[in-house]
Amino acid sequence: QKEVEQDPGPLSVPEGAIVSLNCTYSNSAFQYFMWYRQYSRKGPELLMYTYSSGNKEDGRFTAQVDKSSKYISLFIRDSQPSDSATYLCAMSAQGGSEKLVFGKGMKLTVNP
Protein backbone atom coordinates (compact mmCIF):
# COMPACT_ATOMS: atom_id res chain seq x y z
CA GLN A 1 0.00 0.00 0.00
CA LYS A 2 1.35 3.41 -0.97
CA GLU A 3 1.77 5.91 1.84
CA VAL A 4 -0.54 8.40 0.13
CA GLU A 5 -3.32 7.44 -2.26
CA GLN A 6 -5.08 9.91 -4.52
CA ASP A 7 -7.46 9.22 -7.37
CA PRO A 8 -5.70 10.64 -10.44
CA GLY A 9 -8.96 11.36 -12.25
CA PRO A 10 -9.31 13.19 -14.54
CA LEU A 11 -12.31 15.11 -13.23
CA SER A 12 -14.37 17.41 -15.42
CA VAL A 13 -17.07 19.68 -13.95
CA PRO A 14 -19.18 22.62 -15.17
CA GLU A 15 -18.40 26.12 -13.97
CA GLY A 16 -20.01 26.85 -10.62
CA ALA A 17 -19.92 23.25 -9.42
CA ILE A 18 -18.65 22.20 -6.00
CA VAL A 19 -15.55 20.07 -6.37
CA SER A 20 -14.38 17.52 -3.82
CA LEU A 21 -10.85 16.13 -3.96
CA ASN A 22 -9.64 13.48 -1.55
CA CYS A 23 -6.58 11.63 -0.36
CA THR A 24 -6.09 8.75 2.03
CA TYR A 25 -2.89 7.85 3.79
CA SER A 26 -1.48 4.99 5.81
CA ASN A 27 1.22 6.63 7.97
CA SER A 28 -0.35 7.68 11.27
CA ALA A 29 2.70 9.85 12.01
CA PHE A 30 1.62 12.41 9.39
CA GLN A 31 0.59 15.66 11.06
CA TYR A 32 1.05 18.31 8.38
CA PHE A 33 -1.29 18.24 5.40
CA MET A 34 -1.09 20.37 2.31
CA TRP A 35 -2.80 20.85 -1.00
CA TYR A 36 -0.76 22.07 -3.93
CA ARG A 37 -2.11 23.31 -7.25
CA GLN A 38 -0.07 22.77 -10.38
CA TYR A 39 -0.93 24.46 -13.64
CA SER A 40 0.26 22.89 -16.85
CA ARG A 41 4.01 23.30 -17.33
CA LYS A 42 4.42 25.11 -13.99
CA GLY A 43 5.72 24.19 -10.56
CA PRO A 44 3.33 23.22 -7.75
CA GLU A 45 2.12 26.14 -5.62
CA LEU A 46 0.86 25.81 -2.09
CA LEU A 47 -2.90 26.25 -1.86
CA MET A 48 -3.84 25.12 1.64
CA TYR A 49 -1.90 24.03 4.69
CA THR A 50 -3.37 22.33 7.77
CA TYR A 51 -1.81 21.02 10.92
CA SER A 52 -3.46 17.97 12.53
CA SER A 53 -7.23 17.45 12.32
CA GLY A 54 -9.86 20.04 11.53
CA ASN A 55 -11.07 22.39 8.85
CA LYS A 56 -9.50 25.40 7.25
CA GLU A 57 -11.22 27.81 4.92
CA ASP A 58 -9.68 30.30 2.50
CA GLY A 59 -12.10 31.98 0.14
CA ARG A 60 -13.69 29.35 -2.08
CA PHE A 61 -11.36 26.63 -0.77
CA THR A 62 -11.88 24.46 2.30
CA ALA A 63 -9.43 21.84 3.53
CA GLN A 64 -10.53 19.10 5.91
CA VAL A 65 -8.42 16.61 7.78
CA ASP A 66 -9.79 13.54 9.57
CA LYS A 67 -6.84 11.85 11.22
CA SER A 68 -8.98 9.10 12.74
CA SER A 69 -9.94 7.98 9.23
CA LYS A 70 -6.60 8.99 7.67
CA TYR A 71 -8.52 11.01 5.12
CA ILE A 72 -8.09 14.55 3.82
CA SER A 73 -10.28 16.57 1.49
CA LEU A 74 -10.20 19.78 -0.49
CA PHE A 75 -13.47 21.43 -1.44
CA ILE A 76 -13.72 24.10 -4.10
CA ARG A 77 -16.94 26.11 -4.13
CA ASP A 78 -18.23 27.97 -7.19
CA SER A 79 -15.51 26.46 -9.33
CA GLN A 80 -14.07 28.61 -12.09
CA PRO A 81 -12.29 27.75 -15.36
CA SER A 82 -9.15 29.23 -13.76
CA ASP A 83 -9.28 26.41 -11.20
CA SER A 84 -8.45 23.94 -13.99
CA ALA A 85 -5.16 22.39 -12.86
CA THR A 86 -3.72 19.32 -11.22
CA TYR A 87 -4.24 19.20 -7.46
CA LEU A 88 -1.74 17.30 -5.35
CA CYS A 89 -2.14 16.42 -1.72
CA ALA A 90 1.04 16.26 0.34
CA MET A 91 1.82 15.42 3.91
CA SER A 92 4.68 15.09 6.36
CA ALA A 93 5.30 13.85 9.86
CA GLN A 94 7.18 16.94 10.95
CA GLY A 95 7.32 20.45 9.68
CA GLY A 96 10.11 22.33 8.01
CA SER A 97 12.75 20.18 6.39
CA GLU A 98 10.91 16.89 6.83
CA LYS A 99 10.25 15.33 3.46
CA LEU A 100 6.84 15.71 1.89
CA VAL A 101 5.05 12.66 0.54
CA PHE A 102 2.81 13.52 -2.38
CA GLY A 103 -0.27 11.92 -3.84
CA LYS A 104 -0.31 11.27 -7.56
CA GLY A 105 -2.36 14.39 -8.28
CA MET A 106 -5.89 14.80 -9.65
CA LYS A 107 -6.35 16.65 -12.92
CA LEU A 108 -9.37 18.95 -12.72
CA THR A 109 -11.03 20.69 -15.66
CA VAL A 110 -13.73 23.29 -15.05
CA ASN A 111 -15.74 23.89 -18.20
CA PRO A 112 -17.25 27.33 -18.85
Added chain:
Amino acid sequence: DTAVSQTPKYLVTQMGNDKSIKCEQNLGHDTMYWYKQDSKKFLKIMFSYNNKELIINETVPNRFSPKSPDKAHLNLHINSLELGDSAVYFCASSQDYGGGTQYFGPGTRLLVL
Protein backbone atom coordinates in the same frame (compact mmCIF):
# COMPACT_ATOMS: atom_id res chain seq x y z
CA ASP B 1 11.55 38.92 -7.92
CA THR B 2 11.30 35.17 -8.62
CA ALA B 3 11.37 33.24 -5.33
CA VAL B 4 12.80 29.92 -6.59
CA SER B 5 14.42 29.88 -10.01
CA GLN B 6 15.90 27.06 -12.05
CA THR B 7 18.10 26.93 -15.13
CA PRO B 8 17.76 25.69 -17.72
CA LYS B 9 14.00 25.40 -18.30
CA TYR B 10 14.47 22.79 -21.00
CA LEU B 11 17.28 20.34 -21.52
CA VAL B 12 17.50 17.91 -24.44
CA THR B 13 20.54 15.68 -24.50
CA GLN B 14 21.90 12.34 -25.65
CA MET B 15 22.21 9.21 -23.54
CA GLY B 16 25.54 8.98 -21.79
CA ASN B 17 26.06 12.73 -21.47
CA ASP B 18 26.63 14.58 -18.19
CA LYS B 19 24.43 17.60 -17.39
CA SER B 20 23.76 20.02 -14.54
CA ILE B 21 20.65 21.85 -13.38
CA LYS B 22 20.94 24.93 -11.19
CA CYS B 23 18.58 26.26 -8.55
CA GLU B 24 18.55 29.50 -6.60
CA GLN B 25 16.15 30.82 -3.97
CA ASN B 26 15.93 34.38 -2.68
CA LEU B 27 13.54 33.64 0.19
CA GLY B 28 16.24 33.33 2.83
CA HIS B 29 15.21 29.72 3.46
CA ASP B 30 17.52 27.24 5.14
CA THR B 31 16.38 24.10 3.33
CA MET B 32 16.32 23.20 -0.35
CA TYR B 33 15.08 20.12 -2.19
CA TRP B 34 15.19 18.34 -5.51
CA TYR B 35 12.09 16.47 -6.71
CA LYS B 36 11.50 14.37 -9.80
CA GLN B 37 8.12 14.35 -11.53
CA ASP B 38 7.67 11.50 -13.96
CA SER B 39 5.44 11.29 -17.02
CA LYS B 40 2.50 10.26 -14.83
CA LYS B 41 2.92 13.46 -12.81
CA PHE B 42 4.05 11.61 -9.69
CA LEU B 43 6.25 13.94 -7.63
CA LYS B 44 8.95 12.25 -5.56
CA ILE B 45 11.67 13.73 -3.41
CA MET B 46 15.28 13.00 -4.33
CA PHE B 47 17.43 15.12 -2.01
CA SER B 48 17.21 17.73 0.68
CA TYR B 49 19.88 20.09 1.97
CA ASN B 50 19.75 22.17 5.13
CA ASN B 51 22.33 24.93 5.45
CA LYS B 52 24.51 23.23 2.82
CA GLU B 53 24.31 19.84 4.54
CA LEU B 54 22.64 16.80 2.99
CA ILE B 55 19.76 15.66 5.19
CA ILE B 56 17.55 13.59 2.89
CA ASN B 57 18.91 11.22 0.28
CA GLU B 58 16.24 8.98 -1.12
CA THR B 59 17.03 5.90 -3.17
CA VAL B 60 18.55 7.68 -6.12
CA PRO B 61 21.30 6.29 -8.41
CA ASN B 62 24.82 7.47 -7.66
CA ARG B 63 24.81 9.15 -11.06
CA PHE B 64 22.83 11.95 -9.41
CA SER B 65 24.93 14.23 -7.23
CA PRO B 66 23.57 17.34 -5.56
CA LYS B 67 25.83 20.19 -4.53
CA SER B 68 25.04 23.17 -2.36
CA PRO B 69 27.69 25.92 -2.55
CA ASP B 70 25.67 28.06 -0.14
CA LYS B 71 22.22 27.89 1.40
CA ALA B 72 20.65 29.88 -1.44
CA HIS B 73 21.82 27.50 -4.16
CA LEU B 74 21.35 23.80 -4.81
CA ASN B 75 22.60 22.28 -8.04
CA LEU B 76 21.99 18.81 -9.43
CA HIS B 77 24.59 17.07 -11.56
CA ILE B 78 23.66 13.96 -13.48
CA ASN B 79 26.31 11.67 -14.96
CA SER B 80 25.85 9.16 -17.77
CA LEU B 81 22.28 10.15 -18.54
CA GLU B 82 19.81 7.34 -19.27
CA LEU B 83 16.48 7.33 -21.08
CA GLY B 84 14.68 6.80 -17.77
CA ASP B 85 16.05 10.07 -16.44
CA SER B 86 13.67 11.95 -18.72
CA ALA B 87 11.33 13.83 -16.39
CA VAL B 88 10.65 17.25 -14.94
CA TYR B 89 12.98 18.14 -12.08
CA PHE B 90 11.72 20.61 -9.52
CA CYS B 91 13.72 22.51 -6.96
CA ALA B 92 11.97 23.69 -3.79
CA SER B 93 12.85 25.50 -0.59
CA SER B 94 11.42 25.88 2.89
CA GLN B 95 12.14 27.62 6.15
CA ASP B 96 13.63 24.98 8.42
CA TYR B 97 10.97 25.32 11.10
CA GLY B 98 8.22 26.45 8.80
CA GLY B 99 5.84 23.56 9.21
CA GLY B 100 6.23 21.92 5.84
CA THR B 101 5.54 24.83 3.51
CA GLN B 102 7.71 24.30 0.49
CA TYR B 103 7.98 26.70 -2.43
CA PHE B 104 8.66 25.21 -5.82
CA GLY B 105 10.59 26.45 -8.81
CA PRO B 106 9.18 26.32 -12.35
CA GLY B 107 10.86 23.01 -13.19
CA THR B 108 13.48 21.80 -15.65
CA ARG B 109 12.16 19.54 -18.41
CA LEU B 110 14.85 16.98 -19.20
CA LEU B 111 14.57 14.81 -22.28
CA VAL B 112 17.20 12.15 -22.85
CA LEU B 113 17.34 10.81 -26.41
